[in-house]
Amino acid sequence: MDGFIKVKSELGKGSCFTAAMMVDHNPAHEAPHPPDLRAERILLVGGDAAIRHWLKRSLQAWGATCAEAETGEQAEAAWLEAEEAERPFARAVIDLPEDINPRLPAIPPERTLLLTAPELELSRQTQLLKPVTLTGLWARFAGEPLRAPEAADANAHARLPRRPLRILLAEDNEVNREVAVARLRRAGHHVSATVDGAAALELWRTKDFDAVLLDIQMPIMDGINTLPEIKKMYPEIKVIMLTMHNDHSMISKLMELGANSYLTKNSDSEIIYQAIKTVHEQEYYFNQLTNKALIDGLRTKRQAEASLPVDAKLSDKEIAILRMICEEKSTKEIADLVDLSPRTVEAIRDKLKVKTGAKSLAGLVMYAVKSGIIENRPIIN
Numbered sequence: 553m554d555g556f557i558k559v560k561s562e563l564g565k566g567s568c569f570t571a572a573m574m575v576d577h578n579p580a581h582e583a584p585h586p587p588d589l590r591a592e593r594i595l596l597v598g599g600d601a602a603i604r605h606w607l608k609r610s611l612q613a614w615g616a617t618c619a620e621a622e623t624g625e626q627a628e629a630a631w632l633e634a635e636e637a638e639r640p641f642a643r644a645v646i647d648l649p650e651d652i653n654p655r656l657p658a659i660p661p662e663r664t665l666l667l668t669a670p671e672l673e674l675s676r677q678t679q680l681l682k683p684v685t686l687t688g689l690w691a692r693f694a695g696e697p698l699r700a701p702e703a704a705d706a707n708a709h710a711r712l713p714r715r716p717l718r719i720l721l722a723e724d725n726e727v728n729r730e731v732a733v734a735r736l737r738r739a740g741h742h743v744s745a746t747v748d749g750a751a752a753l754e755l756w757r758t759k760d761f762d763a764v765l766l767d768i769q770m771p772i773m774d775g776i777n778t779l780p781e782i783k784k785m786y787p788e789i790k791v792i793m794l795t796m797h798n799d800h801s802m803i804s805k806l807m808e809l810g811a812n813s814y815l816t817k818n819s820d821s822e823i824i825y826q827a828i829k830t831v832h833e834q835e836y837y838f839n840q841l842t843n844k845a846l847i848d849g850l851r852t853k854r855q856a857e858a859s860l861p862v863d864a865k866l867s868d869k870e871i872a873i874l875r876m877i878c879e880e881k882s883t884k885e886i887a888d889l890v891d892l893s894p895r896t897v898e899a900i901r902d903k904l905k906v907k908t909g910a911k912s913l914a915g916l917v918m919y920a921v922k923s924g925i926i927e928n929r930p931i932i933n
C-alpha cells in the first residue's frame with residue numbers, strides 16, 4: 553500500500569506524527585459537482601511524493617493535466633519553460649516549508665495555491681489549509697469560499713494572553729510578513745507592519761507599541777542600522793530581532809547594540825508573546841540561541857582583550873549590584889536585597905554603564921565576566 557508514516561520529535565517539546573496512505577477511490581465521483589479542469593495544466597510543487605500523487609490523481613480525475621516538481625528551483629524552471637513553449641500552467645499548487653519562501657518569484661501569486669498549516673491563515677484566494685481534503689480541494693478549484701477550521705480557532709483563543717499586545721513588525725519579505733501578521737493576529741494581538749526600518753521609525757512616531765519585531769535584512773534601512781536609531785530616540789523601547797539565521801557573532805553584536813532578544817522567524821506566536829512579556833518585565837528574553845551566542849561572544853572577547861587592563865573602579869555595593877544584575881534579578885528584587893529604593897538601583901545601574909563603557913545590560917554582563925567579577929560559565933539559564 554502506498555503511503556508513509558513520519559515522526560518529528562524535539563526533546564522537551566513533544567512529537568508530531570504524520571501519516572498518509574492511498575486508498576482505491578474515484579475522486580470524480582465524490583465531489584457533488586466536479587470542476588471541469590480539462591483546459592488546465594497544473595504544476596504540483598514540493599510536499600511528500602505520496603501527497604503529490606494523491607493531488608495528481610484527484611486533479612486528473614477532474615480533467616487537469618499535471619506536472620510535478622520536488623523543489624522550488626525545479627518549479628520555477630518548469631514554469632518558465634512552459635511559458636516559453638506557449639503551454640503555460642494555469643496555476644501551481646505549492647507545499648513547501650515556510651522558511652523557503654513558498655511564493656516563488658517566477659510564479660505569479662494570483663496563480664498560486666499554497667497548502668499551509670491551520671494557524672497560518674493568509675489570503676483566502678491563495679490558500680488551502682492542511683490537512684487537505686477532497687472537499688477542500690474541490691471547493692478551491694470550483695471557486696467556493698473555504699471556512700477556517702473551528703478547532704484551530706478554539707485552540708488559538710484558549711491561548712490568548714490577558715492583554716493583546718501592540719506590535720510593530722518590520723519585514724520586507726511579503727510572504728514572511730503576511731505569515732507573521734497572520735500568526736500574531738490569530739493569537740489576538742494588534743499588529744502594524746512595514747517593509748523596512750525607515751518606515752518603521754516613521755510609524756513608531758505616530759503610535760504607541762509594546763515592542764518592535766525587526767528583520768535584519770531589509771532594503772533602504774536594514775535592521776542593523778535601524779536598531780541603534782530606535783534605541784537612540786526611544787531608549788526604553790523593547791526590540792526583538794527576527795531572522796532565519798543563527799550567526800552567533802551577529803547575535804552578540806545586536807545584543808550589544810541594544811536588542812532585547814533574538815528570535816528565528818519560524819517562532820510561533822506563543823514564543824513571541826512570551827518574549828515580549830519577558831523583555832517588558834526583565835528587559836531581556838534569553839533562549840538557547842542567545843545564551844550560546846553570548847557565551848561564545850564572551851569567550852572571544854576575553855581572548856582578544858586578555859592583555860587589556862580592567863581600569864573601572866567599582867565600590868563594593870556596585871560590585872554586589874552588578875553580580876545580581878548578572879543573576880537576572882529584577883530592579884525591585886535588587887532594591888529589596890540591598891535596602892535601597894528601585895530608583896537608586898536604576899541610578900547605580902546607569903552609573904555602572906558609564907564606568908565600564910557598557911551600552912546595555914548585556915555589555916555589563918560581558919564586563920563582569922572579563923573582569924572576573926563572575927565566573928566564565930553559562931550565567932544565563
